Amino acid sequence: MLRRQQQPHHPSLSKTTTEHLNATIASVPVTYAPPPGIARYQRMGLIAGGLGLVASVIGLFVDRLQFFHSYLIAFMFVVSVPIGSLGLLMLQYVTGGAWGLVIRRILEAATRVLPLMFIFFIPIAIGLKDIYSWSDPNLVKASASLTAKAPYLNIPFFYIRVVIYFAIWYLLASLLNKWSAEQDNQTNPLWTNKLIRLSGPGLLLFVATVTFASFDWMMSLDPEWYSTIYGLVVMVGQVISAMTFVIIMIVLLMRVEPMRSVILRSHLRDLGKLLFAFVMLWAYFEFSQFLIIWAGNLPDEIPWYLSRTLGGWQTVGILLIVAHFALPFLLLLSREVKSKGRSLIWIAALLLFMRLVDLYWNIEPAFHRSHFFVNWMDVALPVALGGLSFAWFCWELQKRPLMPINDPELAQALLPTDHFH
Amino acid sequence: MKQIRTPLFGLLAEFESPTDLVRAARATYEAGYRNIDAYSPFPIEELSEAIGFGHNRLSLIxxxxxxxxxxxxxxxxxxxxxxxxxxxxxxxxxxxxxxxxxxxxxxxxxxxxxxxxxxxxxxxGLPQPYHPAFNVPRFAQASNDRFFLLIAKADPHFTHEGTLEFLKSLNPREVSDVDR
Structure with missing residues (x-):
């Protein structure tokens, strides 16, 4: 840390850059150009996604029903990163802070993957009748509760809502991206203020749309069951997905310039603290839902937990308590663990994997109530959608400098002290 | 100058910026001084590490x-x-x-x-109503905008002249005797 402090911390004056620009004028602006390594990640994502896609298409013809069930899990997993990133992006404009500034370009690039997510939704729209039991009119007629819900839970309105959710997310994401690009071009504080002013109301819209999207896409799998906190449970899971993805990307990027001279221990520690807070928040929401339903023990609520705690599903539930909460919680308590990229990236990877397990435990028992079930497509489809989305993300990440070069708080965020929060 | 000599507690150096203080604290620790303390109006992350203040038992408690x-x-x-x-x-x-x-x-x-x-x-050991550093009038600035480094006389490396010279070499604004 001392070495960092004695050196000029501004990357324009870091050793390699200084040598490079020695002959030119002293105040060459820093470009924070994305390193060429991102293109390699993009290729890797494309190859993995392509292979997964081929396998999945074969799966579609082998077992159409299973394909759509696995597809929903894969979609909910992959979509969680762009949606969670959109929330984090607005959150960091509202709170400010060095942690948000150094990850802003990763969040922005992740939100620009949203159009691909809309394309990825098309198979769900096609396989709707194989996924959601409320789409069967005979079943609706037989149940008083489903008949009462029919004005909301019907196929045309479901499609309309999907379009509304994606339109709102796309609008928010494109404004945030557009104004941030304007901010790069000029030092006018107008754009910074616009970004901050949009983010407050934007977060309200975000919470409302994500809540209803989680009701539509996941809660309605058990159409008679309801839980008012479910939207928040799903949303905080999406934010954890985005947070772990960002941490993995930051640790990978900080191996090389320009991020090597940008990311400090204090930045990593702040990201670790936030991840810690979100993990606790997730546990808090999950437990709130469980405690209320367990204590009430009512016939229209308890079946959801019964089908998830019997026939082997309880093992997955215990795995979630241990590896999605207890283990990350204990590890992230340590200050040292949070400050080191090497340890943080493994915790993030574990949690990202546990996100998939959590979605699996939420979705799959709706199709296999009696006992634990897993199919090879539950692996192939997340790889397919994940690889393609990651390639798209890498492509977007290379389009802009890796730091918001004209943000008024940039210089302060790069100070190697803890003054700035 | 002084009319009455009171027993010496140590030497107090005043710095203008947190960066100067951290640099000085590190140099002092590297010079072998161990009985040192630093004062700042706000927490400085590197400072505790610079004066050799490692882990304590608080997290265990x-x-x-x-x-x-x-x-x-x-x-x-x-x-x-x-x-x-x-x-x-x-x-x-x-x-x-x-x-x-x-x-x-x-x-x-x-x-x-x-x-x-x-x-x-x-x-x-808080609350501590009295500390010898309070005898230096400018020490009140430690809760405002100045940064202080104290080397106690109890340190085995401490000699009045030698330590005074050493502290002056760290570019302080001022070095004061701290009376007990």
Missing amino acids: VLIGGIIGGLAGFGLQYWAAGITYPINVGGRPLNSWPAFIPITFEMTVLFAALAAVLGMLALN
Whole structure:
């Protein structure tokens, strides 16, 4: 840390850059150009996604029903990163802070993957009748509760809502991206203020749309069951997905310039603290839902937990308590663990994997109530959608400098002290 | 200058910026001084590390406090609902652990927080109404905009002239004698 402090911390004056620009004028602006390594990640994502896609298409013809069930899990997993990133992006404009500034370009690039997510939704729209039991009119007629819900839970309105959710997310994401690009071009504080002013109301819209999207896409799998906190449970899971993805990307990027001279221990520690807070928040929401339903023990609520705690599903539930909460919680308590990229990236990877397990435990028992079930497509489809989305993300990440070069708080965020929060 | 010589406690150097203070503190530690302390109006992350202030036992005290609180919270409910006053509530088991979790959590946080405050006071000796550094009038600036480094006379490397020369070499604004 001392070495960092004695050196000029501004990357324009870091050793390699200084040598490079020695002959030119002293105040060459820093470009924070994305390193060429991102293109390699993009290729890797494309190859993995392509292979997964081929396998999945074969799966579609082998077992159409299973394909759509696995597809929903894969979609909910992959979509969680762009949606969670959109929330984090607005959150960091509202709170400010060095942690948000150094990850802003990763969040922005992740939100620009949203159009691909809309394309990825098309198979769900096609396989709707194989996924959601409320789409069967005979079943609706037989149940008083489903008949009462029919004005909301019907196929045309479901499609309309999907379009509304994606339109709102796309609008928010494109404004945030557009104004941030304007901010790069000029030092006018107008754009910074616009970004901050949009983010407050934007977060309200975000919470409302994500809540209803989680009701539509996941809660309605058990159409008679309801839980008012479910939207928040799903949303905080999406934010954890985005947070772990960002941490993995930051640790990978900080191996090389320009991020090597940008990311400090204090930045990593702040990201670790936030991840810690979100993990606790997730546990808090999950437990709130469980405690209320367990204590009430009512016939229209308890079946959801019964089908998830019997026939082997309880093992997955215990795995979630241990590896999605207890283990990350204990590890992230340590200050040292949070400050080191090497340890943080493994915790993030574990949690990202546990996100998939959590979605699996939420979705799959709706199709296999009696006992634990897993199919090879539950692996192939997340790889397919994940690889393609990651390639798209890498492509977007290379389009802009890796730091918001004209943000008024940039210089302060790069100070190697803890003054700035 | 001084008319009356009072016993010396140490030497106090004043710096204008946190960066200067951290640099000076590190140089002082590297020069072999161990009985040193630094004062700043706000926390500086590198400073405690610079004066060789490593891990202390506070985190262990907080952990023990939290564990005791958690066990006590759960134990109290288990003892009350399961042993001394067992009541059948809607057929639920007497040891209804999900219902006990919120109280267990609250008690964990409460005991950990109390352990943190009391443990901190026990380890750092606060509140401390008197300290020799208060004898330097400009030390009042330590809660405003100045940064101070103190080398105590009790340090084995301390000599009045040698340490004075050393501190002056660190570019302080001023070096003062600290009377006991």
